[in-house]
Amino acid sequence: MLLAWLIGIESILSLIPKAPTMKFNTALLFLFIGLAIALVGHQNKYLHTFAVLISGIVFIISFLTLFQYIFSFNFGIDNLFFEDTITSTYPGRMSRATALCFLLLSTTKVLRGVKTTHDLKFLNYLVTLVAIISLLVFSTYLLQFVTDNYVLIFNSMALHTAILFFLASLAISLKHPDHSYVGFLTGKYVGNKQARSLLPFVVGLPVILSAALLYFLNSGVLATAYGVTLYTVCFAAISIFYFSFIFQKLNISDQERVKLEEELRASNQELFQYKAALDESSIVTITDVEGAVIYVNKKFEEISGYTKDEVIGKTLEIVNSGHHGDSFFKSMWNTIKAGNVWVGGLKNKKKSGDFYWVHTVIVPLRNTKGEIERYISIKQDITQKTILSNQYKNLKLRNKEVEQFTYLASHDLQEPLRTMKSMSALLKKRYGAEELGEDAKIVDFISDSAVRMSTMVKGLLDYSLIGLDKEPEMVDTAALLGIVKEDIQTLIESKDATITCRDLPSLKAYKTELRLVFQNLLQNSIKFRSPDRELEISVFARKKKESYEFCVQDNGLGIDKDHLSSIFGLFKQLHNKRAFKGTGIGLAHCEKIIHLHGGSIWAESGPAEGTSIYFTIPVF
Structure with missing residues (x-):
């Protein structure tokens, strides 16, 4: 535009015929304001100072122009740089609207050093006002209001002047969108x-x-x-x-x-x-990336004995018991700093000096950029569980020792019992029954006692070996019962017993031991049959929530209700030992086997009502 004035190209000065022209001062101030927009706030302080200086020049020229309009006074600045020979009225002078827009824009650039939100909003109101004025000029041109009848402030602004003002206001707004009309609209x-x-x-x-x-x-x-x-x-x-x-x-x-x-x-x-459930059940702590405590919940205060004020800002070294070495904590920190979850047990120390164990989960928390900014620790107090676990280990060790003792004792007892049986037989063979006379009964008594004792010791040995080094496997209980029936078929036929079964499942169990349960229960039902009726035995099962409930039911002699709780004891016999031979260890075997499976066993009966033995086996 400056070049157009210098070489006199009128068509460029006014895009629309007979419309106002862009004055030389206007084009010069656009050059200055453009440089100011580009350089204000530059890191180079000299360029920034230059931008503020030229903004000040724009401010002075626009202010003096408006002063000339208001007070009808001529400072001679309209044709100071170039003489306008084209315009008849106020030659070389920019319009009131143009001067006002330059005054507003230069004010924003001069005051750009102010950084408060309030001042930035005020300056962007000025920029928005410039944009509104330029849009109003577009409207007047669109409506062909180019006569002396429309609003005074718009009657001589060129169209391209309005376009440049809008672009200048847009450029300033884009530099500070948060407080400008651009930010408002986007x-x-x-x-x-x-x-x-x-x-x-x-x-x-x-x-x-x-x-x-x-x-x-x-x-x-x-x-x-x-x-x-x-x-x-x-x-x-x-x-x-x-x-x-x-x-x-x-x-x-x-x-x-x-x-x-x-x-x-x-x-x-x-x-x-x-959160309420977590706070009730768990110790929760949050630390920053350096390990300083940011938050602890009430459970932490309750268990550790430290108050929130005593630990906030400090590290959890305050509860360190000294039980774990440096390598332990180094490994833990390496895990969580890598962004992984750490899970493990910690022995901590209360304010009182007492120790407590916690099962700990430490989870890294990331910000929106994906950077780790804190760690949350969720801990469960497992002090009592740890004590019980140690007690359980000790009890398990003692039980193993008892089993080993039982095995050795029962094994070693067999030898003297065999000697007693052999010596009794040798006495009878050497002297004969006639020579021994009444003493023969004593020898027979010794021999029978040794046999009974040997049977009992063998039962005790079998009891100690139940479940030893065994793993559960899938067992078809219907097929297993069929094998047991085949094993005792001679006994079944000799007593005219009828055995029926139904709804027997396949499940995971200790096969040999479960076979022994069925065998013992069937043999007991046959042994304690009623002489008044034919023996009928029914074996069935039904599915419970998390287990199968089995039942071996007969119509035999039955058991007095007062004795039901004691029938599973070792060597417990309720009937006459001469009438019903046995060791009284069969049901004890059954109880130990069912407990080995994690189930329970019980009996329901009454005199002359028959007996039902129930037991459960959990579904693995």
């Missing part, structure tokens, strides 16, 4: 979205309708009164339709917001309940 909040929806309507519709009205009025198609009425009706109808559409979108958006608020409220309530 923001993500509801007000920003509504501004984007309404601005084209508020600005565009009046201009388009007004341009159409003027066209039809000037062409004589419409009378003035009818045209204004039609304008009003069209504006109202389009406004109603457009705002209905906007409000419908607002309703949908509000419904979604309410739904999200309800979901958020429910989620917060759920999270609050989770």
Whole structure:
């Protein structure tokens, strides 16, 4: 534009014929304001100072121009740099609107050193005002208001001047979008979205309708009164339709917001309940990346004895018991610093000096950039469990020692018992029954006692070996019962017993031991049959929640209810030993085997009612 003035190209100075021209001072100040926009705030303080200086020059020239209009005084600045021979009225002088816009823009650039939010907002109001003035000039050109009848402040601003002012205001706004109209129109909040929806309507519709009205009025198609009425009706109808559409979108958006608020409220309530449950059951601590404590819950204070104020800002070294070595903690820190979860047991020390064990989970927490910014530790007090675990290990060791002792004792007892049986037989063979006379009964008694003792010792030995070094396997209990029936088929036939089975499952169990259970129970039912009726035995099972319940039911002699709780004891016999031979260890075997499976066993019976033996085996 400066070049156009220098070589006299009028068509460039005024884009529209007979329209106002861009003055030389205007083009020069645009050059200055452009440099100021680019250089203000530059890291090089000299360039920044230069930008502020030229902004000051723009401010002075625009201010003096407005002063000349207001007080009808001529400072001689209009043609100071170049003489305007084209314009007849105020040659070389920029319009009032142009001077005002330069004054506003230069003010923002001079004061850009101010960084407070309040001042930035004020300066961006000035930039927004420049943008509004430039848009109003566009509107006047669109409506062909280029006579002396339109608003005084816009009557001599060139079209390209208005365009450059809008671009300058846009450039300044883009440098500080958070406090400018650009940020307002491009923001993500509801007000920003509504501004984007309404601005084209508020600005565009009046201009388009007004341009159409003027066209039809000037062409004589419409009378003035009818045209204004039609304008009003069209504006109202389009406004109603457009705002209905906007409000419908607002309703949908509000419904979604309410739904999200309800979901958020429910989620917060759920999270609050989770936190309450966690605080009731666990010790929770949060530390920064250096290990300094940021948060502890009430459970930490309750168990450790330290208050929140005593640990906030310090490390958890305060509860270190000294039980774990440096390598232990180094490994832990390496794990969590790598972003992995660490799980393990820690022995800590209370404020009182007592020790406590915690099962600990440490989880790294990341920020939105993916960087670890803190660690949350969730700990369970397992002091009692640790004590019980140690006691269990000791008890298990003692039980093993007892089993070994039982095995050795029962094994070693067999030898003297065999000797007693052999010596009794040798006495009878050497002297004969006639020579021994009454002493033969004593020898027979010794021999029978040794046999009974040997049987009992063998039962005790078998009892100690139940479940030793065995693993559960899938067992078809119906097939297993069939094998047991085959093994005792001779006994079944000799006693005319009837055995039925139904609903027997396949499950994981100790096969040999379970076979012994069925065998002992069937043999007991046959042994204690009633002489008054044919023996009937039923074996069945039914599925419970987490186990199978088995039953071996007979119609035999039955058991007195007072003795039901004692029938599973070692060597326990309720009937006459001469009438019913046995060691009394069979049901003890059954109880130990069922307990080995993690189940339970019990009996239901009454005299002459028969007996039902129930036992459960959990589903592995």
